[in-house]
């Protein structure tokens with residue numbers, strides 16, 4: 001299928017990630033006027049002025065996380081819910097948070113329809129993480145901050161990995177990988193990306 005071929009060509013080579021992306025249909029998460037472009041490797045607009053990420057970037061971020069089946073994963077920035085659905089195929093439990101209650105509601109409805117029972121979607125300012133569920137084995141942030149938020153670093157398990165875009169919102173950002181070791185945090189730059197900004201507080205809808 002063209003979709004998987006393009007993913008491979010753009011560097012998504014991890015077998016578990018490719019299987020997850022073959023299993024989870026992107027179309028229900030796109031909806032509306034752009035649905036005929038669901039299988040294009042491009043970001044698309046969704047409600048609340050947000051975007052569903054480009055499939056190859058979803059694949060590259062998922063593989064950069066080096067997720068294992070027993071892991072508990074936090075995603076900040078539910079958006080359409082597509083990335084969370086991919087993560088749900090790779091680990092034991094996904095917590096996903098968004099500052100827009102309406103996006104969380106719509107994503108939850110799709111998770112239910114697809115019978116993805118290991119995802120918990122919560123309306124919250126994800127910059128603060130989810131202290132009650134911490135620590136997390138893996139954290140993925142899908143909105144850009146200027147620096148990794150302190151509470152997220154604190155909620156990363158020792159041995160854990162966080163992947164996030166850093167940089168100013170109107171510029172090309174860097175996707176970085178943070179590994180927490182006994183001694184501290186190791187940072188690695190992965191690829192240039194463009195994400196919507198990580199904003200403070202809750203959205204209006």
Ligand code: SAH
Nearest residue numbers: 052077079080083098099125126142198199
């Ligand atoms: N992962 C999504 C795409 C995310 S777009 C997908 O697969 O479709 C970025 C999302 O981050 C937006 O929905 C936006 O509302 C959310 N966001 C921005 N700042 C946030 C914050 N502080 N806490 C939680 N969500 C935030």
